[in-house]
Amino acid sequence: MxxxxxxxxxxxxxxxxxxxxxxxxxxxxxxxxxxxxxxxxxxxxxxxxxxxxxxxxxxxxxxxxxxxxxxxxxxxxxxxxxxxxxxxxxxxxxxxxxxxxxxxxxxxxxxxxxxxxxGDIELAWRVRDKVPAASGEPAEWVFITGTNGKTTTTRLTATMLVEGGLRAAPCGNIGVPILDAVRDPAGFDVLVVELSSHQLWYLGLNDGPGSPSPHSAVCLNLADDHLVWHGSFDAYRDAKAHVYRHTRSACVYNKADEATLHMVEDADVVEGARAVGFDLGTPGPSDLGLVDGILVDRAFLEERRTSALELTTVEALAARDLAAPHIVANILAAAALARSLGVEPAAIRSALEHFRLDPHRIEVVARHAGVTWVDDSKATNPHAAASSLAAYPGAVWVVGGQLKGVDISELVALRGPASRAAVVIGIERAEVVAAFARHAPAVPVFEVDDAETETVMDRAVELAAAVAGDGDVVLLAPAAASFDQFTGYDDRGARFAAAVRARIDGGAERERNDDAAPEGH
The missing domain is CATH 3.40.50.720 (NAD(P)-binding Rossmann-like Domain)
Structure with a gap:
């Protein structure tokens, strides 16, 4: 140097x-x-x-x-x-x-x-006027971050906005670079920007003429993640908090996660910006929440102290596999952002009628012989896995991978004892097995010591099938990154689903062969 x-x-x-x-x-x-x-x-x-x-x-x-x-x-x-x-x-x-x-x-x-x-976000804000919206002004921006649920909430928000008649595009950490969206000749009314903690760290370095001022913003939740990148949990938290800076309309926060409330309280926002809470409890006059199984808005209506607007019901969401508690929370957060931009409740209901989760997010890949197989490979940290296990208590839990410096013991202590069994994969199996020995010693634990990518999930599925009985769920919720044995969480989930289907198809083939075989004498 x-x-x-x-x-x-x-x-x-x-x-x-x-x-x-x-x-x-x-x-x-x-x-x-x-x-x-x-x-x-x-x-x-x-x-x-x-x-x-x-x-x-x-x-x-x-x-x-x-x-x-x-x-x-x-x-x-x-x-x-x-x-x-x-x-x-x-x-x-x-x-x-x-x-x-x-x-x-x-x-x-x-x-x-x-x-x-x-970072790329600051550059994009500086040139956001390249393709104006129909109004002649640059597109509004909505910021979304959190340890978990970012992509689902970003897609939900964009879907609701489009259903409400706005030209909206999800971009940022979701896979489409924000500069590509800014320069799209079609132009947009709203850009729904998913932000990683890495992007937010760069955003926090400057607070001048190029600093973004989003219409609305949300931090969905906060838990240990990316500690190696940031150096400490405090640095990670501080980066996430930048999502609210200079927000002009609605700072949406998770009432069940006190850290997000403190972020809003400490944020330097534009005068007039409101704090809007969400959780799965009864909402207050500036919140969204649940009342007798109905998702309601008490934030964006004139009579919010005495009334609420119905958005949808948990029963309706369950019919579309969207009723897991953490997904309902994501829906409420997205609805708050969409409502802040004037989208009507009817449009939100309509959007939810055709919304589907991305693959590898609590995705039911098969139901066979009384066993439900669920792929939540996107649960790459303990916080995400805890949400999955809350949705499927008592599951046979497929867990493990790269822990990214995060201690898994707290998760195992919280959710491990209720597990039917644990199937441990990945290069850091010792830490996971030791956590079960300390915090859930009665739970059967099976290790997959095969390091070959091609066969690790075959063995994991084989072990899970051996202990899963009628009415059980086998849940892939690794609580860890995937790059030790796979090319990404999507590869890990796809291999899990393929192994499940191969086992089911193989069993069906054996049954057909048995039926076709001549009777013995």
């Missing part, structure tokens, strides 16, 4: 860059990372006429080919130390992909050198 420092940037120029239509030409920008987010940043800046240098440890052939086409340069190599090429480039701003933690060498260099550091 060189000791040389870059040319000191001119902050006054950056303060003027708050529109697509101002002069970005020649601005020297270093872009960290070249996955979908990094490419969207480079593509946007190149279109604006900036001088773009992209730095990445590895680049796909497609992106390597496209960068010179759009007019950006690529530096590929180790980033454990700061490349001399970056220092010589003397960037006026660094835009980092969310995978780069605060401790990363290049991130630390930028902060220590006084080079402004943005």
């Amino acid at each position: 060189t000791e040389e420092s870059p040319v000191t940037p001119d902050p006054s120029r950056l303060d003027t860059l708050t529109s697509w239509n101002v002069d970005w030409k020649g601005l020297r920008v270093a872009v960290l990372g070249l996955a979908s987010t990094g490419f969207s940043v480079a593509d946007t800046l190149a279109e604006l006429g900036a001088d773009v240098l992209v730095l990445t440890e590895t680049a796909t052939e497609e992106y390597s080919r496209l960068l010179p086409v759009i007019g950006a340069r690529l530096w590929e190599g180790p980033l454990a130390t700061v490349p001399d090429e970056l220092v010589a480039f003397a960037p006026e701003v660094v835009v980092a992909s969310p995978g780069f933690p605060p401790s990363h060498a290049v991130v630390s260099w930028a902060r220590e050198s006084g080079v402004p550091l943005w």
